[in-house]
Amino acid sequence: MPLVGTKEMFERANKEGYAIGAFNVNNMEILQGIVDAAKEERAPLILQVSAGARKYARPGYLIHLVKAAEEDSGLPIALHLDHGEDFEICKQCVDGGFTSVMIDASRLPFEENIKETKRVVDYAHSKGVVVEAELGKLAGIEDAVNVSEADAKFTNPEQAAEFVKRTGCDSLAVAIGTSHGAYKFKGEPKLDFERLQQIMNLLPPGYPLVLHGASSVPQYLVEKCNKYGGKMPGAQGVPEEMLRKAASMGVAKINIDTDLRIAMTATIREIFYTKPEEFDPRKYLGPARDAIKEVVKHKIRNVLGCSGKI
Ligand code: G3H
Ligand code: 13P
Ligand code: ZN
Numbered sequence: 001m002p003l004v005g006t007k008e009m010f011e012r013a014n015k016e017g018y019a020i021g022a023f024n025v026n027n028m029e030i031l032q033g034i035v036d037a038a039k040e041e042r043a044p045l046i047l048q049v050s051a052g053a054r055k056y057a058r059p060g061y062l063i064h065l066v067k068a069a070e071e072d073s074g075l076p077i078a079l080h081l082d083h084g085e086d087f088e089i090c091k092q093c094v095d096g097g098f099t100s101v102m103i104d105a106s107r108l109p110f111e112e113n114i115k116e117t118k119r120v121v122d123y124a125h126s127k128g129v130v131v132e133a134e135l136g137k138l139a140g141i142e143d144a145v146n147v148s149e150a151d152a153k154f155t156n157p158e159q160a161a162e163f164v165k166r167t168g169c170d171s172l173a174v175a176i177g178t179s180h181g182a183y184k185f186k187g188e189p190k191l192d193f194e195r196l197q198q199i200m201n202l203l204p205p206g207y208p209l210v211l212h213g214a215s216s217v218p219q220y221l222v223e224k225c226n227k228y229g230g231k232m233p234g235a236q237g238v239p240e241e242m243l244r245k246a247a248s249m250g251v252a253k254i255n256i257d258t259d260l261r262i263a264m265t266a267t268i269r270e271i272f273y274t275k276p277e278e279f280d281p282r283k284y285l286g287p288a289r290d291a292i293k294e295v296v297k298h299k300i301r302n303v304l305g306c307s308g309k310i
Helices: 007-016 028-041 051-057 061-073 087-095 110-126 147-153 157-167 193-202 219-227 240-249 258-274 281-304
Strands: 020-024 045-050 077-084 100-103 130-135 171-174 209-211 251-256
Touching: 007 020, 007 251, 020 077, 020 281, 028 045, 028 061, 028 258, 028 281, 045 051, 045 061, 051 061, 051 077, 061 077, 077 087, 087 100, 087 110, 100 110, 110 130, 110 157, 130 157, 157 171, 157 193, 171 193, 193 209, 193 240, 219 258, 240 251, 240 281, 251 258, 251 281, 258 281
Parallel strands: 020 045, 020 251, 045 077, 077 100, 100 130, 130 171, 171 209, 209 251
Antiparallel strands: none
16 A cells, blocks of 8 residues: 555544544654554554654655555555655655655744745645644643743634635644653643634634644653663653543644653663673664554554554
8 A cells, every 4th residue: 555645544533533643753663663553453654754853864764664664564654744844845755755744834923834834735735745734832831831821822723723724734733732852741731622622613623633742751661761770850741631632622643752762762771771781783672662562552542542443
């Protein structure tokens, strides 16, 4: 099966009340861990590549790995550019075989974000590629200590409706209190579900919304990292019940990267610590790949709800 877009994936997810996991790929072991999990769970899958991943692996390498995974697994896989910062990188990915791109011009003022997004949409659509855009600032709730600060940073529902209408983007990443990385909340985790509902109410029914910064930062993995020489004090993610709620409300795509990084690092740390004589990379990268697989299987089954959906 060739790489697919996300339109049908999102339509079905919306009808049946589940979300699709979008997992970040940086190398072969991460990719195989994710795909092995999706294959066992019979789950639709979005594999995403950031600019940093592209730079690290060098353009071209990850696309070929993803194509190999798709041929080997027979799964419907969408290949997505994560946080494309301008038209140029989006164009390179559209031309290079990605089936979905994100233009993240959320740092720009509203009108400029619209202009840059529309430019990408026009080009990508002419080549049959779908586009995710972003509106709002993806910062943790601790950065928004009061309502007016939250209003300034988080996605404005009226603006979201206008943005989607004027750009024609196929999905929209919204800011409701999540943030990237392993330190998402200083105190109690909190997401602005009321705002999420208002955004949904103003968009066409079933319009696909995206939640970035959606790792849960499992505490057993943080503890394992710390036990074997790591230093991640206060690491905290989005509680799984909040992600289940977002999925049940109609969020179509849930982005996860940090949890894979922690799973990989905790596993490698343990092996380095407990088996200092080991020097064959396959002996620690193989278990790291298995650890990623377990994390992804858990997400598919218990958080996203997309197990058995293909
Ligand atoms: O959105 C952030 C993702 O975790 C990708 O991170 O830019 O370090 O590859 P990165
Ligand atoms: P996390 O850092 O929470 O895994 O978020 C990943 C993400 O949003 C990638 O775009
Ligand atoms: Zn992101």
